[in-house]
Amino acid sequence: xxxxxxxxxxxxxxxxxxxxxxxxxxxxxxxxxxxxxxxxxxxxxxxxxxxxxxxxxxxxxxxxxxxxxxxxxxxxxxxxxxxxxxxxxxxxxxxxxxxxxxxxxxxxxxxxxxxxxxxxxxxxxxxxxxxxxxxxxxxxxxxxxxxxxxxxxxxxxxxxxxxxxxxxxxxxxxxxxxxxxxxxxxxxxxxxxxxxxxxxxxxxxxxxxxxxxxxxxxxxxxxxxxxxxxxxxxxxxxxxxxxxxxxxxxxxxxxxxxxxxxxxxxxxxxxxxxxxxxxxxxxxxxxxxxxxxxxxxxxxxxxxxxxxxxxxxxxxxxxxxxxxxxxxxxxxxxxxxxxxxxxxxxxxxxxxxxxxxxxxxxxxxxxxxxxxxxxxxxxxxxxxxxxxxxxxxxxxxxxxxxxxxxxxxxxxxx
Ligand code: KDG
Ligand code: MG
Numbered sequence: 001x002x003x004x005x006x007x008x009x010x011x012x013x014x015x016x017x018x019x020x021x022x023x024x025x026x027x028x029x030x031x032x033x034x035x036x037x038x039x040x041x042x043x044x045x046x047x048x049x050x051x052x053x054x055x056x057x058x059x060x061x062x063x064x065x066x067x068x069x070x071x072x073x074x075x076x077x078x079x080x081x082x083x084x085x086x087x088x089x090x091x092x093x094x095x096x097x098x099x100x101x102x103x104x105x106x107x108x109x110x111x112x113x114x115x116x117x118x119x120x121x122x123x124x125x126x127x128x129x130x131x132x133x134x135x136x137x138x139x140x141x142x143x144x145x146x147x148x149x150x151x152x153x154x155x156x157x158x159x160x161x162x163x164x165x166x167x168x169x170x171x172x173x174x175x176x177x178x179x180x181x182x183x184x185x186x187x188x189x190x191x192x193x194x195x196x197x198x199x200x201x202x203x204x205x206x207x208x209x210x211x212x213x214x215x216x217x218x219x220x221x222x223x224x225x226x227x228x229x230x231x232x233x234x235x236x237x238x239x240x241x242x243x244x245x246x247x248x249x250x251x252x253x254x255x256x257x258x259x260x261x262x263x264x265x266x267x268x269x270x271x272x273x274x275x276x277x278x279x280x281x282x283x284x285x286x287x288x289x290x291x292x293x294x295x296x297x298x299x300x301x302x303x304x305x306x307x308x309x310x311x312x313x314x315x316x317x318x319x320x321x322x323x324x325x326x327x328x329x330x331x332x333x334x335x336x337x338x339x340x341x342x343x344x345x346x347x348x349x350x351x352x353x354x355x356x357x358x359x360x361x362x363x364x365x366x367x368x369x370x371x372x373x374x375x376x377x378x379x380x381x382x383x384x385x386x387x388x389x390x391x392x393x394x395x396x397x398x399x400x401x402x403x404x405x406x407x408x409x410x411x412x413x414x
Contacts, residue, residue: 008112012038013072018064018104020046020056023391025358027181028052028399029330031386032059032100034108036072042107043386044100045299045336048092049328050183050400058097062086067101073112075105079305095277095302102303103336103382110381117339117382121308128373129341131325131352132157132220132245134180136173139163140205143173144212147219156372157218157245157349162205166197169402171224171414179327179353182401189402193226193412199235206242218245218349220271225252225413226404229261236266245349246271246293246322252413253281259290269293274324277301279310286314293322293348299333300324304340311344320348327353331363335384338367338376350374362391 017035022028030046030053046055063082070078082098083089110117118124133150135158137143143162150158161172161180169191174180202221209219221244227235232250239247248271251258262270271293276282277300285291294314301307311321321344323337334352341350352374355363365384366377377383404414 008073009038010071010073012036012040013108013112015067015070015072018067020059020064021386021388021391022052022056022396023362023394024397025362025391025394026356027183027328027359028396029359030056030100031330031332032104033386034067034072034101034104036108038112040108040111042072042104042111042381043332043384044102044104044107044303045330045332046096046100047299047328047330047333048096051093052396054093055096055100058093059100063097063101072105072108075102075109075305078102078105079303083302090278090280092275092277092300095306096300098306099299099301099303102305103298103332106304106336107381114380116376116378116380117304117336118342118376121304121340121343124342125345126342126347128370128375129338129347129350130157130372131155131350131369131374132159132218133352133354134159134161134172136161136180137163138173140208143205144208147209147213147217151213151217154369154371157220159220159222160205160209161222162201164194164197164201167192167194170198171226172222181327183328183399184402186398186400188400191402191404191414192407193404194407195227195231198226199231202235203238203242206239206244210242215243219243220245220248222248223250225249227251229258233262233265236262236268236270239268240266244268248272248295249274253285256282256284256290259285260288263290271295271322275300278306279313282310283313286317286319289317289319291319293320295322295324297323297325297329297333298336298340299329304336307340311346315346320346322348323350325351325353327355327359331355331359331365332382332384332386335365335367335376335382338374339382342376358394362387362394
């Protein structure tokens with residue numbers, strides 16, 4: 001491979017090849033590798049949980065043939081070509097594919113410049129990115145104990161989820177007590193949901209967590225789109241005494257105006273956006289100051305080029321970033337997101353679930369956790385690679401996310 005920092009002529013930057021690598025070191029990941037004439041390569045993540053091969057096919061059939069021969073340094077123009085030029089715009093499949101190309105191109109640019117990605121974006125705004133991890137338990141007691149274990153490990157912010165009495169399975173709670181991994185079977189697992197049971201139970205979880213761990217730890221909670229706006233308003237109000245850092249995805253946000261109702265009734269900070277894929281999904285939420293944290297991250301939001309627009313727009317309204325960071329986003333997204341977090345002036349927090357050791361081995365990386373924060377290294381580009389020989393040992397395994405039904409059998413939001 002060519003030495004970083006000495007490349008950069010138009011000739012060297014010509015895209016000569018691109019490949020999709022699908023691997024399953026514990027869970028499925030789709031990675032795009034772009035190659036240039038000068039020998040510098042870049043990696044982008046294109047993973048869309050449960051729909052991996054749709055993005056892989058979109059890249060292979062419709063995107064890669066358009067990349068060959070282009071100048072890898074024209075990142076903005078390639079983004080516009082893939083978005084504006086495609087006629088069929090937006091949607092998670094398209095925007096994840098565009099993101100993979102965009103991140104791979106920023107990676108190439110960094111390697112050619114001999115600079116870490118955060119430097120290309122404008123340099124450091126902070127030393128490390130505050131992260132939150134996932135604590136969960138079948139009962140309130142177990143969930144609160146899990147919060148305590150993470151505090152002992154140095155986490156400053158912890159998401160807490162607990163089982164709900166009367167429900168066999170609850171979002172965010174895993175039998176193994178490790179971080180939650182919802183895509184567990186080839187066809188969707190069916191789960192049963194009861195809003196009244198959940199609404200009665202959840203304030204008690206945070207009452208207990210505050211009693212056990214005091215006021216300092218930042219506590220977060222994810223509703224996972226299960227409530228109507230008025231139910232979300234009620235729970236946000238009931239949780240006010242426990243001073244949450246954020247209350248996430250309390251209602252589906254196709255209707256951005258729904259958040260007005262929640263806002264009218266509560267000062268609990270609101271976070272949303274992990275399923276969004278463009279600025280048009282959150283423009284109203286941001287400009288009407290209906291949310292406090294925008295969660296749309298690099299891989300599902302069209303890459304650095306587009307998420308930067310969302311973040312800059314959000315900054316005008318005092319909305320901060322809180323990027324999605326579940327384990328179905330590969331270490332490539334985590335690396336790129338952490339560079340972005342290190343730069344972006346209106347950073348809030350970064351989600352950090354722990355990848356399996358197999359995943360970390362397939363994707364060598366230079367970010368590391370210290371004292372509640374993740375720190376990126378100074379490797380040129382985003383600092384995450386792929387061991388293709390090892391990746392080939394973990395073939396794709398089809399898995400889908402669960403679905404939820406109400407107790408009477410009707411479909412609900414999972
Ligand atoms: O693929 C779906 C997961 O990424 C999602 O369920 C995780 O809600 C999630 C979160 O906040 O991490
Ligand atoms: Mg979530």
